[in-house]
Amino acid sequence: xxxxxxxxxxxxxxxxxxxxxxxxxxxxxxxxxxxxxxxxxxxxxxxxxxxxxxxxxxxxxxxxxxxxxxxxxxxxxxxxxxxxxxxxxxxxxxxxxxxxxxxxxxxxxxxxxxxxxxxxxxxxxxxxxxxxxxxxxxxxxxxxxxxxxxxxxxxxxxxxxxxxxxxxxxxxxxxxxxxxxxxxxxxxxxxxxxxxxxxxxxxxxxxxxxxxxxxxxxxxxxxxxxxxxxxxxxxxxxxxxxxxxxxxxxxxxxxxxxxxxxxxxxxxxxxxxxxxxxxxxxxxxxxxxxxxxxxxxxxxxxxxxxxxxxxxxxxxxxxxxxxxxxxxxxxxxxxxxxxxxxxxxxxxxxxxxxxxxxxxxxxxxxxxxxxxxx
Amino acid sequence: xxxxxxxxxxxxxxxxxxxxxxxxxxxxxxxxxxxxxxxxxxxxxxxxxxxxxxxxxxxxxxxxxxxxxxxxxxxxxxxxxxxxxxxxxxxxxxxxxxxxxxxxxxxxxxxxxxxxxxxxxxxxxxxxxxxxxxxxxxxxxxxxxxxxxxxxxxxxxxxxxxxxxxxxxxxxxxxxxxxxxxxxxxxxxxxxxxxxxxxxxxxxxxxxxxxxxxxxxxxxxxxxxxxxxxxxxxxxxxxxxxxxxxxxxxxxxxxxxxxxxxxxxxxxxxxxxxxxxxxxxxxxxxxxxxxxxxxxxxxxx
Numbered sequence: 001x002x003x004x005x006x007x008x009x010x011x012x013x014x015x016x017x018x019x020x021x022x023x024x025x026x027x028x029x030x031x032x033x034x035x036x037x038x039x040x041x042x043x044x045x046x047x048x049x050x051x052x053x054x055x056x057x058x059x060x061x062x063x064x065x066x067x068x069x070x071x072x073x074x075x076x077x078x079x080x081x082x083x084x085x086x087x088x089x090x091x092x093x094x095x096x097x098x099x100x101x102x103x104x105x106x107x108x109x110x111x112x113x114x115x116x117x118x119x120x121x122x123x124x125x126x127x128x129x130x131x132x133x134x135x136x137x138x139x140x141x142x143x144x145x146x147x148x149x150x151x152x153x154x155x156x157x158x159x160x161x162x163x164x165x166x167x168x169x170x171x172x173x174x175x176x177x178x179x180x181x182x183x184x185x186x187x188x189x190x191x192x193x194x195x196x197x198x199x200x201x202x203x204x205x206x207x208x209x210x211x212x213x214x215x216x217x218x219x220x221x222x223x224x225x226x227x228x229x230x231x232x233x234x235x236x237x238x239x240x241x242x243x244x245x246x247x248x249x250x251x252x253x254x255x256x257x258x259x260x261x262x263x264x265x266x267x268x269x270x271x272x273x274x275x276x277x278x279x280x281x282x283x284x285x286x287x288x289x290x291x292x293x294x295x296x297x298x299x300x301x302x303x304x305x306x307x308x309x310x311x312x313x314x315x316x317x318x319x320x321x322x323x324x325x326x327x328x329x330x331x332x333x334x335x336x337x338x339x340x341x342x343x344x345x346x347x348x349x350x351x352x353x354x355x356x357x358x359x360x361x362x363x364x365x366x367x368x369x370x371x372x373x374x
Numbered sequence: 375x376x377x378x379x380x381x382x383x384x385x386x387x388x389x390x391x392x393x394x395x396x397x398x399x400x401x402x403x404x405x406x407x408x409x410x411x412x413x414x415x416x417x418x419x420x421x422x423x424x425x426x427x428x429x430x431x432x433x434x435x436x437x438x439x440x441x442x443x444x445x446x447x448x449x450x451x452x453x454x455x456x457x458x459x460x461x462x463x464x465x466x467x468x469x470x471x472x473x474x475x476x477x478x479x480x481x482x483x484x485x486x487x488x489x490x491x492x493x494x495x496x497x498x499x500x501x502x503x504x505x506x507x508x509x510x511x512x513x514x515x516x517x518x519x520x521x522x523x524x525x526x527x528x529x530x531x532x533x534x535x536x537x538x539x540x541x542x543x544x545x546x547x548x549x550x551x552x553x554x555x556x557x558x559x560x561x562x563x564x565x566x567x568x569x570x571x572x573x574x575x576x577x578x579x580x581x582x583x584x585x586x587x588x589x590x591x592x593x594x595x596x597x598x599x600x601x602x603x604x605x606x607x608x609x610x611x612x613x614x615x616x617x618x619x620x621x622x623x624x625x626x627x628x629x630x631x632x633x634x635x636x637x638x639x640x641x642x643x644x645x646x647x648x649x650x651x652x653x654x655x656x657x658x659x660x661x662x663x664x665x666x667x668x669x670x671x672x673x674x675x
Contacts, residue, residue, distance in 0.1 A: 103578030
């Protein structure tokens with residue numbers, strides 16, 4: 001196979017369990033030194049795909065390539081990939097040192113080499129002084145670092161991280177994410193990372209593959225995925241709460257004019273816009289702004305522009321400390337969800353009051369009318 | 375607010391402490407049973423320090439160490455004791471070697487239905503009772519039994535192998551009898567070893583054998599010791615199988631005690647044999663418990 005700088009290649013992987021199809025033809029490539037994230041809800045097949053690379057799942061169809069070698073027939077013990085589990089899976093009856101030495105002993109290295117290598121990796125994760133401790137004596141974060149050191153010690157051809165931060169509490173998780181990412185970049189190790197947490201995916205990744213129901217839904221850089229989701233599923237999964245059905249009035253080369261609700265139309269920039277007149281307008285709650293009707297300048301009728309101000313009724317309001325979340329009903333019955341900083345202005349809002357909702361077209365994305373999922 | 379009633383006051387259990395009244399109710403029957411047990415043990419231990427009135431089946435009221443002296447003077451009894459300890463050890467080793475893979479297989483079966491089916495099958499030998507087991511094995515192991523017939527038909531042996539009325543038959547049957555006990559006490563400890571630990575070891579390059587030797591076995595060692603002490607106790611107290619399948623040629627301590635009571639009517643000596651067997655059993659169980667604690671400490675659980 002010609003080497004095109006890809007370290008890992010999944011080619012059209014299918015996996016069937018009886019009548020259930022966990023993977024429905026997934027093709028993904030990971031470049032050398034790249035951290036690629038599989039992002040998706042539980043049951044989307046992301047862990048199954050990772051396990052085909054580790055060798056614990058045998059694909060029904062398709063090929064798995066690792067560093068220019070086809071590995072789907074290679075037994076898991078000989079693949080030389082490092083797998084880090086969500087529950088750490090450290091050997092409880094071995095010290096930190098012995099845990100890290102295990103993989104090296106399997107490679108029949110001599111004692112002094114093992115000693116040196118283990119010290120190296122423990123230094124990398126700042127746990128050198130804990131080499132004699134047992135896993136149960138360490139905190140969750142430390143255990144996770146040992147799990148990482150343990151697989152780095154074998155100098156794997158690829159690092160596989162299966163929801164590695166799932167069991168760590170929020171604050172520590174943020175720290176660990178940065179630490180793991182730095183370590184991965186420092187070592188330049190090709191990494192496949194599995195998570196259901198979009199925030200985590202955005203922080204960690206060079207590239208994200210969003211998966212749903214055993215298929216690749218979208219692939220791109222974190223900002224690509226965040227700014228320009230191409231399906232309702234990806235938009236929803238990355239936190240675009242608002243998905244309104246709208247009609248395209250007119251298209252130009254780089255923008256579309258859409259009819260959102262009664263009143264003027266909205267100009268939306270065209271990225272990878274779907275065909276057809278009936279589409280979905282997707283936008284984040286943060287990009288909605290809200291003022292009381294009496295305070296707004298009443299420029300309601302008029303030309304289509306890239307800012308849309310329409311009347312609405314405040315139906316729901318929830319204070320989250322620094323922020324408020326609200327829902328506004330538009331005159332044609334559509335519901336818009338918004339989020340804003342909590343200020344004196346928002347404090348005056350009352351449920352049932354007439355409001356003016358403002359949307360900026362630049363922050364909106366057009367999606368196919370209906371897709372997989374929400 | 376007024377519609378809400380205060381919770382009714384009454385005896386409230388916080389699930390941490392058992393109320394004293396319940397505790398008494400639970401303990402009382404237990405104490406009665408324990409009292410009867412201790413009384414029976416006490417009576418044969420007292421009996422072991424008595425003497426027979428010569429030429430009769432009467433027991434005198436004098437205290438005596440005569441029976442104990444006889445036990446150690448007459449080499450045949452220490453020999454039977456040794457045989458019993460040895461055979462129980464053989465049964466334990468063979469039983470565990472067979473029970474461990476069985477328990478592993480059950481523990482690692484993903485389907486709950488299948489697992490319960492397997493466990494159900496394991497219980498059957500415990501349900502049918504010893505006599506049924508003995509006769510089943512007699513049919514299998516006899517000189518014209520299933521196994522010998524098959525071996526001869528296949529040309530592997532010319533004359534029947536004598537399985538019955540020697541240690542072979544007794545041990546086969548005892549092993550069969552202890553396997554469910556050993557396997558059941560191993561299933562839990564094996565299930566407690568997360569599958570991902572095995573995967574982690576394989577991922578780092580370990581062979582299946584290494585995974586077993588370095589990960590699964592050490593982590594289940596306390597369970598293995600527990601299963602061993604259970605199996606060994608069962609082996610030490612074996613009575614029916616050596617009696618039925620030993621053909622009077624091979625005997626274990628329980629059989630000797632039985633004969634002393636029902637054939638020679640020497641109650642003090644029977645009491646002595648029983649007391650010595652009891653002390654040896656307690657010693658073995660204590661050693662095993664210590665080992666188990668040691669195993670737990672070594673593996674830092």
